[in-house]
Amino acid sequence: MSEGAAKKEDKPRKFQAIRGTRDLLPPETTLWNRVEQTAHSVFATFGFGEIRVPVFEPTELFARSIGLNTDVVSKEMYTFADHDLQGLDISCSQVIRMIDMFSSPGQAQYVVTALNHFLAAANQEIVRGNLSRTPEVVIAMQRLEEDMLFLSGVQATTPSAEFSYRTNEIRLTLEAMQWGIDVALRPEATASVCRAYIEHNMQQLPQPVKLYYMGPMFRRERPQKGRYRQFYQIGAEILGGTDSPAIDAEVIEMVMTFFDKLELQGVQLDINSIGCRDCRPKYVELLRAELLKVKDKLGPDSQRRIETNPLRVLDSKLESEQKIIEKLPHIADHLCNDCATHYAAVKRQLELRGVIYRENWRLVRGLDYYMRTTFEITAAGLGSQNAVCGGGRYDGLVELLGGPSIKGIGFAIGEDRLILSLQESGKLPAQQGRDVYIAWMGEKAHATAIRAAKDLRNAGFSVELPPVEQKFGKALGQADKLGARFALILGDNEVAEGLWTLKTLADGSQQKLTEPDLLDFLRKL
Numbered sequence: 204m205s206e207g208a209a210k211k212e213d214k215p216r217k218f219q220a221i222r223g224t225r226d227l228l229p230p231e232t233t234l235w236n237r238v239e240q241t242a243h244s245v246f247a248t249f250g251f252g253e254i255r256v257p258v259f260e261p262t263e264l265f266a267r268s269i270g271l272n273t274d275v276v277s278k279e280m281y282t283f284a285d286h287d288l289q290g291l292d293i294s295c296s297q298v299i300r301m302i303d304m305f306s307s308p309g310q311a312q313y314v315v316t317a318l319n320h321f322l323a324a325a326n327q328e329i330v331r332g333n334l335s336r337t338p339e340v341v342i343a344m345q346r347l348e349e350d351m352l353f354l355s356g357v358q359a360t361t362p363s364a365e366f367s368y369r370t371n372e373i374r375l376t377l378e379a380m381q382w383g384i385d386v387a388l389r390p391e392a393t394a395s396v397c398r399a400y401i402e403h404n405m406q407q408l409p410q411p412v413k414l415y416y417m418g419p420m421f422r423r424e425r426p427q428k429g430r431y432r433q434f435y436q437i438g439a440e441i442l443g444g445t446d447s448p449a450i451d452a453e454v455i456e457m458v459m460t461f462f463d464k465l466e467l468q469g470v471q472l473d474i475n476s477i478g479c480r481d482c483r484p485k486y487v488e489l490l491r492a493e494l495l496k497v498k499d500k501l502g503p504d505s506q507r508r509i510e511t512n513p514l515r516v517l518d519s520k521l522e523s524e525q526k527i528i529e530k531l532p533h534i535a536d537h538l539c540n541d542c543a544t545h546y547a548a549v550k551r552q553l554e555l556r557g558v559i560y561r562e563n564w565r566l567v568r569g570l571d572y573y574m575r576t577t578f579e580i581t582a583a584g585l586g587s588q589n590a591v592c593g594g595g596r597y598d599g600l601v602e603l604l605g606g607p608s609i610k611g612i613g614f615a616i617g618e619d620r621l622i623l624s625l626q627e628s629g630k631l632p633a634q635q636g637r638d639v640y641i642a643w644m645g646e647k648a649h650a651t652a653i654r655a656a657k658d659l660r661n662a663g664f665s666v667e668l669p670p671v672e673q674k675f676g677k678a679l680g681q682a683d684k685l686g687a688r689f690a691l692i693l694g695d696n697e698v699a700e701g702l703w704t705l706k707t708l709a710d711g712s713q714q715k716l717t718e719p720d721l722l723d724f725l726r727k728l
């Protein structure tokens with residue numbers, strides 16, 4: 204290796220955040236905090252309590268709720284096998300050890316016992332839910348059962364080649380077996396909230412249960428402005444109780460109030476009803492039939508969706524498809540009586556609340572569990588990724604996840620996009636500078652400065668206390684750079700006199716104050 208190459212190797216690797224993830228830094232995080240604080244307070248006024256659910260869950264939870272044919276589940280989830288099955292590990296290695304130790308047919312019994320023990324342990328973990336019944340696991344277990352049956356019938360006279368062929372098969376099966384549960388980083392949180400509702404028997408609480416959450420979600424999408432692989436959502440769910448249209452309207456009113464408080468610009472609410480289990484399938488069939496007639500005029504994505512998820516075709520942004528889509532049948536004309544009545548009442552309820560909406564018959568949601576009311580909110584300054592909130596009703600989802608048959612509705616706000624839009628419209632919080640920079644010189648002054656810093660901080664002021672002595676000129680320069688409002692100057696004279704010098708950095712004026720007067724003065728600002 205040349206010297207140059209060696210040097211290159213020695214240089215430690217520089218790491219970068221993974222594509223689609225990013226660091227949120229100050230001062231931007233001040234805005235994130237303000238948004239989150241506003242959510243906490245607005246949602247509390249509507250009677251919502253915060254729930255914090257895990258960042259990963261069994262993959263099956265999302266597959267079952269969001270739906271296999273959705274983009275989220277079919278291609279965007281981060282999944283991995285997680286296993287915490289040490290007992291199973293041990294009994295697996297025990298089988299392999301027996302195979303290594305006993306290689307003659309007369310000793311088959313030892314392998315059988317170990318294998319039997321392993322299969323029993325594996326079955327127990329399946330029952331406990333620690334081992335997923337993936338097709339691979341099911342096939343491997345069947346194969347091992349057959350092998351065990353064979354070995355149980357082995358005689359001392361069985362040819363040893365046959366015996367070792369079988370034991371080798373067992374070893375290969377065991378080595379290839381991946382156990383553990385298939386886990387996914389959450390792509391959204393509604394499924395988790397429903398899981399938690401069931402797990403904690405929340406149907407015993409007064410209904411409906413109103414919960415909200417905020418936190419990171421993960422989807423493997425093509426990163427671009429407003430679209431990340433780790434992004435943040437603020438969402439809320441109303442579970443249980445009735446499906447009264449007033450609930451739909453109130454939850455929408457809550458999001459709009461939240462956006463209003465943040466002074467989000469260009470807010471546009473679109474609503475639609477996508478029917479229920481009775482009327483939607485009929486409409487979907489009609490849509491499919493109509494789409495088949497124009498199939499060759501559609502792009503490949505829409506062509507595929509005719510089979511998998513025809514409603515999603517309505518969502519298409521492809522320019523060449525717009526004219527065709529406009530001519531497709533509208534779901535509003537195919538709602539059953541109950542759904543039509545419900546939708547009309549939701550609109551009336553929104554009007555009573557002064558919520559301005561636009562009906563959008565092409566609004567369908569990307570996740571399978573939605574029914575009846577669906578809505579989406581867009582905001583200014585976001586280009587084509589302009590949806591800041593999506594939501595809708597999902598009666599039946601809790602039941603689908605093994606819980607009681609209850610009603611549900613909710614929404615999720617894309618916090619990253621919300622922040623982007625606020626930034627674009629100049630709604631930035633003022634850069635947070637320090638209130639007081641303490642410029643001290645000398646040992647005695649340092650002791651006083653430490654005490655002053657403690658008192659000022661206790662009183663709620665933000666204080667910068669330099670760790671080492673600086674010349675006053677340099678200290679004042681530093682105070683300026685940090686955007687401090689005041690510099691508190693503490694030198695030998697100040698300490699001796701008990702009169703501290705406070706300099707207002709904006710105009711350079713100075714005043715001398717005793718310690719109690721200083722606190723009084725700052726408090727009154």
Ligand code: ATP
Pocket residue numbers: 391422424429430431432434435436568569588590591592593594615616617618619620
């Ligand atoms: P889009 O059509 O923009 O992909 P979606 O229908 O997939 O959105 P939902 O699953 O309804 O979105 O999530 C609700 C909100 O979360 C969206 O309106 C959006 O603001 C935000 N969101 C979704 N995916 C991302 C992402 N990858 N990056 C940033 N925000 C996202």
Ligand code: MG
Pocket residue numbers: 569
């Ligand atoms: Mg999406």
